[in-house]
Amino acid sequence: MKLTEPKARKLAELFSALSDASRIRIIAQLMGGEMSVRALADGLGMTESAVSHQLRGLRQMHLVRARKAGRQVFYSIDDDHVSRLFTLGLDHVQHG
Template structure:
């Protein structure tokens, strides 16, 4: 019964649950995870991401829009070039911890 009471007290508000579900939805796509992993190495422009992932620039751009909306990546402009990077260390940690989890034996 104590676990039930503790769980009830720990529950988030509806808004937080919705945002968390959206975050996991954004992470639940093969291409977006590949983009995040590539960006975990360092900042890249769309053309570089397209080359690394062997995809079209338009397909990469579409996925980057979704990742930006989920606040997982950010961008900066330098002249005509747009460079993307992970939004912050939380995103880098999610990618790293996800890999640690799937590689864990047992």
């Protein structure tokens, strides 16, 4: 298969966004529905700062999206591709 360098980089960036255990756990939580930053941080035992930094990257890659409600920001899985990538990957590590 032929793949231009810029596309290879883009694709690598996408997978990079999923290449950290903290981010994976964030996504896993969001699979159950939208959550605030604090709720994510509490559920994961991370600081809000760390979570917020990670969410930024996930947002930029369009893996999650934010909905602002008052002073809270609720995050959710951005689109279906993301959940499919997640579950497909999980499949591979489970019976791989």
